[in-house]
Amino acid sequence: MSPVDNGNLLQKLLKKASSESLISFTAGFPANDMLPVEEIRKCYEKALKDHQILQYSTDSKGNRSLREEISKRLKHKHIIITSDNILVTTGSSQAIDLITRITAAKGDVVLVERPTYQEVLKSLHQQGIQAVGVQSDWEGMLPEDVEEKIRTFRPKFVYVNPTFGNPNGKVWSIERRKQLIQLCKAAGVLILEDDPYGDLRFQSMHIPSLYELDEASDHATVVYVSTFSKIIAPAVRVGYIAANPTILQSLVQLQHLSVIHSGTIDQQAISHYLQNYDLDKRNALLVKEYQSRLNEMEDELVVQLGNEVKWNKPTGGIYLWMEISPDIDSMQLLEDSLANGVSYFPGHFFYVDEPDVNGIRLNFTFTSKEKIRTGIRKLAQVYQEMKASV
Numbered sequence: 001m002s003p004v005d006n007g008n009l010l011q012k013l014l015k016k017a018s019s020e021s022l023i024s025f026t027a028g029f030p031a032n033d034m035l036p037v038e039e040i041r042k043c044y045e046k047a048l049k050d051h052q053i054l055q056y057s058t059d060s061k062g063n064r065s066l067r068e069e070i071s072k073r074l075k076h077k078h079i080i081i082t083s084d085n086i087l088v089t090t091g092s093s094q095a096i097d098l099i100t101r102i103t104a105a106k107g108d109v110v111l112v113e114r115p116t117y118q119e120v121l122k123s124l125h126q127q128g129i130q131a132v133g134v135q136s137d138w139e140g141m142l143p144e145d146v147e148e149k150i151r152t153f154r155p156k157f158v159y160v161n162p163t164f165g166n167p168n169g170k171v172w173s174i175e176r177r178k179q180l181i182q183l184c185k186a187a188g189v190l191i192l193e194d195d196p197y198g199d200l201r202f203q204s205m206h207i208p209s210l211y212e213l214d215e216a217s218d219h220a221t222v223v224y225v226s227t228f229s230k231i232i233a234p235a236v237r238v239g240y241i242a243a244n245p246t247i248l249q250s251l252v253q254l255q256h257l258s259v260i261h262s263g264t265i266d267q268q269a270i271s272h273y274l275q276n277y278d279l280d281k282r283n284a285l286l287v288k289e290y291q292s293r294l295n296e297m298e299d300e301l302v303v304q305l306g307n308e309v310k311w312n313k314p315t316g317g318i319y320l321w322m323e324i325s326p327d328i329d330s331m332q333l334l335e336d337s338l339a340n341g342v343s344y345f346p347g348h349f350f351y352v353d354e355p356d357v358n359g360i361r362l363n364f365t366f367t368s369k370e371k372i373r374t375g376i377r378k379l380a381q382v383y384q385e386m387k388a389s390v
């Protein structure tokens with residue numbers, strides 16, 4: 001199935017996932033009941049007190065006060081840059097799109113991890129850009145394969161999501177991070193580091209971003225992308241890019257040509273949020289809640305399928321990756337699972353080449369704890385029935 005066919009099926013799945021009666025482990029949505037509605041309403045009200053907020057913005061990189069707040073937040077992640085090195089975007093989706101468009105064109109190659117974020121595969125495919133999968137294990141991309149693929153394909157960039165990655169919650173080792181930077185630097189290939197989940201860590205240890213590790217070479221190799229979608233609210237559509245001045249200037253120009261600038265009210269609302277509320281405190285609450293939802297999912301998995309399937313132990317993020325029996329195709333299982341009121345993402349979506357047809361991505365943040373238990377029970381029942389029939 002091509003990424004576009006996958007994409008159409010994906011849209012249908014996401015539509016179903018939002019239906020009330022379905023227990024959804026599909027989408028990468030934050031918990032509905034943790035969205036900060038009151039605080040965001042106040043932030044918008046505050047933003048609208050300034051008449052000028054409804055005017056076009058002349059600040060080409062995005063609202064300055066927001067960029068200053070982002071630069072302060074990045075310091076906690078050991079990323080030391082000024083607000084001038086930041087471009088505010090309409091979610092990280094626009095950030096990824098802009099970086100793709102300034103670096104690659106139809107016929108070019110981009111390297112991606114196996115597996116990787118399905119929307120990137122779909123977007124590259126639609127632009128006629130060839131995505132080539134790099135072999136990976138639980139520590140990250142295999143350096144030998146990165147080297148080989150760079151030599152063979154001369155890619156325009158490498159797309160990675162190395163911290164609590166989508167779809168499998170993987171955290172790359174520091175060694176692999178350094179090796180990727182070294183290889184790309186030597187070959188003059190850019191790295192797009194997508195980091196929407198880095199704040200959602202269940203353990204307190206610092207995981208250096210590729211961007212931080214690229215500091216010595218003035219961030220010439222890595223472009224960093226992140227978002228407020230997973231830690232504040234996705235509907236606000238505020239993301240950002242940190243990049244060196246040369247790259248950033250091209251991105252600013254392209255964004256201007258494309259949409260002039262991202263929504264000013266949304267940017268101002270997020271800026272007020274960061275100035276008036278404690279995002280670290282909110283993040284701690286999110287992490288606590290998500291960790292307990294994950295525990296609920298794992299406990300029920302142990303009871304129902306403990307001896308039959310394997311899964312990773314996520315240390316953050318929003319996804320658990322499960323490997324089912326080689327006799328069962330996760331797409332086939334999905335049909336029965338949907339008929340029984342439970343949805344998830346089959347592994348097929350996350351590969352540009354040979355898919356892992358026995359992989360399943362389970363989101364553990366959107367569904368309530370009670371429904372997680374019921375959903376896993378139903379999924380296990382469908383699974384066991386299918387297994388008994390093969």
Ligand SMILES: Cc1ncc(COP(=O)(O)O)c(C=O)c1O
Nearest residue numbers: 028091092093117166227229239
């Ligand atoms: C890996 C990854 N990158 C980017 C995004 C897009 O996020 P945003 O809402 O900031 O556009 C997502 C959303 O789920 C994601 O999983």
